[in-house]
Amino acid sequence: MPTATPVKVLSLIPPMTQLNTPYPSTAYLTGFLRARGIAAVQADLALALVLRLLSGKGLAALREAALAQPEAERSGPVNFFLDHYPRYAQTIERVIAFLQGRDSTLAHRIAARGFLPEGPRFVALDAYDDEETGDPLGWAFGALGHSDRARHLATLYLNDLADVIQGAADPRFEFVRYAESLAAAQASFEPLAQALAAPPNLVDQTLAELTLATVAEHRPQLVLLSVPFPGSVYGALRIAQTIKRHHPEIRIGLGGGFVNTELRELTEPRLFDFVDFVTLDAGERPVLALVEHVAGQRSRERLVRCFMRDAERVKFVNWPEPDIPFEDVGTPTWDGLPIHDYLSLLDMLNPMHRLWSDGRWNKLTVAHGCYWKKCSFCDVSLDYIGRYETAAASTLVDRIERIVAETGQTGFHFVDEAAPPKVLKALAEELLRRNVQISWWGNIRFEKTFTPELSELLAESGCIALSGGLEVASDRLLDLMKKGVTVEQVARVTRGMADAGILVHAYLMYGFPTQTLQDTVDALEYVRQLFENGCIHSGFFHRFVCTVHSPVGLNPEDYGVQLVPLPEVTFAKNDIGFIDPTPMPQGVDHDVLGRGLKKAIYNFMHGVGLEQDVREWFALPRGVCPKPTVPRHKIAKALA
Numbered sequence: 007m008p009t010a011t012p013v014k015v016l017s018l019i020p021p022m023t024q025l026n027t028p029y030p031s032t033a034y035l036t037g038f039l040r041a042r043g044i045a046a047v048q049a050d051l052a053l054a055l056v057l058r059l060l061s062g063k064g065l066a067a068l069r070e071a072a073l074a075q076p077e078a079e080r081s082g083p084v085n086f087f088l089d090h091y092p093r094y095a096q097t098i099e100r101v102i103a104f105l106q107g108r109d110s111t112l113a114h115r116i117a118a119r120g121f122l123p124e125g126p127r128f129v130a131l132d133a134y135d136d137e138e139t140g141d142p143l144g145w146a147f148g149a150l151g152h153s154d155r156a157r158h159l160a161t162l163y164l165n166d167l168a169d170v171i172q173g174a175a176d177p178r179f180e181f182v183r184y185a186e187s188l189a190a191a192q193a194s195f196e197p198l199a200q201a202l203a204a205p206p207n208l209v210d211q212t213l214a215e216l217t218l219a220t221v222a223e224h225r226p227q228l229v230l231l232s233v234p235f236p237g238s239v240y241g242a243l244r245i246a247q248t249i250k251r252h253h254p255e256i257r258i259g260l261g262g263g264f265v266n267t268e269l270r271e272l273t274e275p276r277l278f279d280f281v282d283f284v285t286l287d288a289g290e291r292p293v294l295a296l297v298e299h300v301a302g303q304r305s306r307e308r309l310v311r312c313f314m315r316d317a318e319r320v321k322f323v324n325w326p327e328p329d330i331p332f333e334d335v336g337t338p339t340w341d342g343l344p345i346h347d348y349l350s351l352l353d354m355l356n357p358m359h360r361l362w363s364d365g366r367w368n369k370l371t372v373a374h375g376c377y378w379k380k381c382s383f384c385d386v387s388l389d390y391i392g393r394y395e396t397a398a399a400s401t402l403v404d405r406i407e408r409i410v411a412e413t414g415q416t417g418f419h420f421v422d423e424a425a426p427p428k429v430l431k432a433l434a435e436e437l438l439r440r441n442v443q444i445s446w447w448g449n450i451r452f453e454k455t456f457t458p459e460l461s462e463l464l465a466e467s468g469c470i471a472l473s474g475g476l477e478v479a480s481d482r483l484l485d486l487m488k489k490g491v492t493v494e495q496v497a498r499v500t501r502g503m504a505d506a507g508i509l510v511h512a513y514l515m516y517g518f519p520t521q522t523l524q525d526t527v528d529a530l531e532y533v534r535q536l537f538e539n540g541c542i543h544s545g546f547f548h549r550f551v552c553t554v555h556s557p558v559g560l561n562p563e564d565y566g567v568q569l570v571p572l573p574e575v576t577f578a579k580n581d582i583g584f585i586d587p588t589p590m591p592q593g594v595d596h597d598v599l600g601r602g603l604k605k606a607i608y609n610f611m612h613g614v615g616l617e618q619d620v621r622e623w624f625a626l627p628r629g630v631c632p633k634p635t636v637p638r639h640k641i642a643k644a645l646a
């Protein structure tokens with residue numbers, strides 16, 4: 007093993023990403039650096055921020071901020087909070103303990119209603135009204151979901167408080183993203199620069215205190231800020247600003263998913279008022295080079311995939327060195343993260359999304375990149391998709407065993423974009439051979455390699471849920487997107503999974519280039535039949551977004567669309583507008599159709615409206631919506 011360098015590295019999760027489990031990037035980097043003999047520690051400032059704001063003291067400070075507002079400017083949630091403040095102050099610490107799984111019996115009092123102050127977010131409960139029982143939540147959870155019901159109510163209570171933070175302290179605050187619009191696809195740094203120059207509000211001040219306390223605890227020479235999404239960039243730069251102000255000697259690196267996708271053409275020197283280095287793609291090699299640089303063992307010219315400021319200009323340095331193979335990246339470690347303090351929120355009643363926000367899952371990748379890397383809407387030209395590498399099943403199960411030993415928790419979320427069936431099969435066999443008991447879920451392609459036998463094997467090894475893209479359920483469009491599957495094949499594959507006891511979730515898309523109204527109606531008919539035939543249990547429709555790194559963005563003419571030119575980019579570049587000349591009836595567009603699709607899927611997930619004509623979900627004038635061209639029993643026949 008190489009000798010330890012004197013550099014101590016602190017990796018930070020900035021606000022906000024998710025609250026039920028740590029975002030995995032710092033766990034990966036910390037595990038990797040430690041395996042190389044480098045002193046590495048980590049902290050989750052997103053969780054710390056929320057726990058501080060949602061504490062007795064935090065709510066008292068929030069009340070002060072609310073009272074300082076002119077009465078006429080207070081929002082509904084703020085007024086409700088002020089009117090019921092004593093009840094919030096009495097309940098907040100108990101509710102947090104309950105959502106952390108430290109006080110499960112409180113479920114009875116919460117579920118009985120009357121314990122929690124019920125602010126504006128609770129009004130939404132009426133939407134679930136169960137006509138038979140008169141119980142507003144009975145429809146959603148059935149008779150058995152006592153604890154779930156309490157967690158859902160406690161989550162609504164926290165959402166009310168998030169609205170109060172928005173109304174009284176910072177309108178950009180949300181639990182899973184923070185000030186997202188300042189960074190997402192922002193060609194210019196100006197909005198962020200202005201926001202960062204503004205006087206700190208209650209959230210900023212709290213984050214600054216937590217930052218200084220964390221730096222004082224660990225005394226690092228190098229801080230790494232990992233920004234997976236645009237909704238964590240502002241928080242990261244506020245952290246960097248605090249560190250620069252109080253500890254200018256500490257070097258700061260910025261990396262992560264947002265950087266890898268959106269900052270590839272960075273030319274904005276002002277970003278380097280906050281951070282010293284911005285690294286692209288898989289972090290291991292660039293971070294090793296940074297550690298050596300900070301230790302005085304490597305010049306700036308020999309950094310790897312790294313932006314920096316040089317004479318007021320941004321320069322990109324990429325000393326050619328091979329990436330660390332996936333086999334050698336080591337085992338992530340959660341050491342140093344408060345794994346028992348995360349909050350199991352129950353926000354959405356979508357069963358798959360629930361897995362995202364509920365429970366503490368160890369996050370692990372079973373391969374680097376995607377083995378398929380062809381889908382025309384996907385960032386296939388980027389390293390995180392395009393560089394496919396695997397590790398032996400024995401290495402993966404070694405990692406799993408080490409993680410279970412460290413965390414004491416056996417739930418795994420395999421965070422691959424599309425876990426390869428071959429690797430999953432080998433992994434399942436190895437788990438069974440070693441008798442390692444875990445529960446796991448992840449994302450795959452619904453390809454025919456997933457036979458009913460393989461699904462059985464996966465379920466036996468602990469697989470509880472699988473998600474995959476069915477995108478637009480239309481063979482013409484699946485072909486155009488190079489998805490490599492057909493609707494009937496997806497039906498057979500998903501039914502095999504469902505029969506094996508695996509929860510199946512389909513990612514669905516609308517608004518793909520050349521998608522017509524008829525395509526949308528037919529796709530919904532297919533989706534209806536997939537639910538009706540027990541192939542899928544859950545689904546989510548999202549609007550197609552064209553990115554500059556995807557085949558559609560790179561070769562729009564192949565997809566019959568024209569790109570809308572972007573303004574001059576000095577900061578973030580990712581999403582790009584396009585013009586699709588495909589005709590639609592007057593008054594109909596993908597936004598209108600999207601509302602119908604979302605309503606339909608929400609109902610299908612609860613077994614409602616499956617017998618109904620799918621045209622009824624689209625609020626279109628009579629005669630505008632065409633009949634589905636898909637025969638009503640097409641999927642049943644395909645399965646037979």
Ligand code: SF4
Nearest residue numbers: 376379380381384423
């Ligand atoms: S969409 Fe999924 S399956 Fe398709 S290339 Fe991207 S990661 Fe791979």
